Amino acid sequence: MSIESEHRGSDSPYVTRVWRGRASGAETMTSIATSNWELVFWEEDGVVHAGARGPETAASRAEVDGESDSFGITFAHGASMPHLPIAGIVDRGIESAHVSDGRFVLRGEAWHIPDFDNAEQFVQKLVRAGVLTRDPLVDDVVWGGAARVGSRSVQRRVATATGLTQGAIRQIDRARQAALLLAEGLAPLDVVHRLGFYDQPHLARALQRFIGRTATQLQRPQPTADPLSLLYKPEDPAAS
Template sequence: MLEVEHRPSDSPYVERVWRGRTALAGHMTSVATSNWELTVWTHHGRVHVAARGPETAASVAEVPENSDSFGISFSHGTSMPHLPLSRLVDTQLDSPHVSARTFALRGEEWPLPHYDNAEQFVARLVRAGVLVHDPLVAETVAGETPQVGARSVQRRVAATTGLTRGAIQRIERARQAAILLGEGMAPLDVTHRLGYFDQPHLARSLRRFIGRTATRLRRGDTAEPLSLLYKTTS
């Protein structure tokens, strides 16, 4: 069984903070996400840390038994200058040195963050120049019209997210569709509300990005849990 707790953040660098625990081994469907994250997990007494990039398609992930995990999901526009996000898309980079209390990042030793001090940890990374934030990217992804040229916007979005603006929009729309279907909304209503061409278009998007059909999402199929989905304020 997978138990997950999550919360939003008031930091412009952070999208969401989450933590989870599993008792039994199994599998989960890791849905597509346009955000990257720093993840810490403990299994059999050993601590692991990794930077996980955006995921452009749903996949099946193993869930180890008796494991604890924690993650900081970063906002659009937040990036690490020393590690281009394009290198992290659909993959992860493990920290080369991790102990019970510290891990290595950018060749330096940092204390392990946890659920309750995530924002303080991020602020420390910002002060050290490990993390930077481009507010134009966040505004553009949120649908605002930038005051710079289209090419500049494309370049800055790609540099800080590893994705194109179109890819981000397609992923976020599919995630929103999954939430609405899970709440019981009819597929035809979801199609119209989110601007899909038709129901087959919605179905293809769900298969690619969520790994579920509309029927399974409405039924609340729990045989194989989904990774974190949540409503946003936008």
């Protein structure tokens, strides 16, 4: 199977990444864990689809049939849609029942399907209409910031906005960072020390659970292995 992909960051506080891709051939791919949810639009065999895909708490295998073009808006931690509880789409997705003439239905309203270049403008329309909201505390505490409210309130707000606990988000994002460092050639023991794993077995378990690969497989990828879904470094908004 052939997969071509492109992605970019965003200056919107609601968006962490915008991506697009093309896949050809009937094969499988490894979908790695992610702590963010997204809106996804794809065309498969001439039919256009739209839907929301929730956070994924473990690596899984996904089937890709025929020719497929896709585009997605990955939302920042804390961005959510009140009418669509994120906890209800963790490890699964929900597809819009009505997609036609370049429009799809969201919260009972028809919206023009956005593209790679105007994703932020589309997001702003959602914000102005009250479809998309943001809890800035959530993104802050996920990255280690100090909250001015009690810990139970923080836990509740993180779970409401992301569908995950703070611990789960950090475990997933640390495994993704580890996979990138290993692919760049860093030794497993150095990754352990840099990212705070207990030891190499702890790193190995995290990679297997969240990435679906061993350290060796990431450092020496085989041409016959299933391709991985989009992997990029989680970006700390405070660092930008």
